[in-house]
Amino acid sequence: MKFALITAIFLSSIGLAQAASADKGQALVEKANCASCHGAGLNAPILPAYPKLAGQYADYVYYALRAYKVGNTNAQFGRNNAVMSSQVQTFSDADMHDIAAYIATLPGNFVVKK
Template sequence: MSKIRRLAVVMSAVAALMTGATAVAADGAALFKAKTCWSCHGKDAKTPLMPFYPSLAGQNADYAFNQMKDIKSGARSNGQTAAMKGVMGLVNEEEMRIIADWLATLQ
């Protein structure tokens, strides 16, 4: 494979990765809004409505995803999970993953 061809392949792969990351960011932000997460955790995921609600921006994606799953299933039932339980009924696991991945990108 020529150097030019290899460079084109690498550039195509990078462009695909960047497009995918952009799509996840847009989808995550849209889902955060559509699923009403922002109403308690703040539109920027940094300024929660109440001081005892967590700021979610920058949270580890796997941790956030697992917390959402545990709240939805009832495996986690402490703290403010009673309020979250109803909201999590609106979110499927794929959407949880997209939201969690988006939250992890925030500073």
């Protein structure tokens, strides 16, 4: 019984994760003008303090956006950045998934050193 329940939850979560739309995410990124700080293709930040986003894992981007939205209300999960906190307040959970899906499709130049 437990196995069937866990399997059903797992399979339903896969379907939800695939429901994110990179096209909708692109429109949201353009509307929010994310490139004004994160640079062209979200891969050339205007200041070294701003991260490169292109090519980042979708789940990482989603949880980072959620943490900015939570802000100071949860010290263990929230992220405190005035600019990002104000940017994400208007985004729904689905919007953040769409944005993350779009960012994951962008070609990035992250290097993994061994």
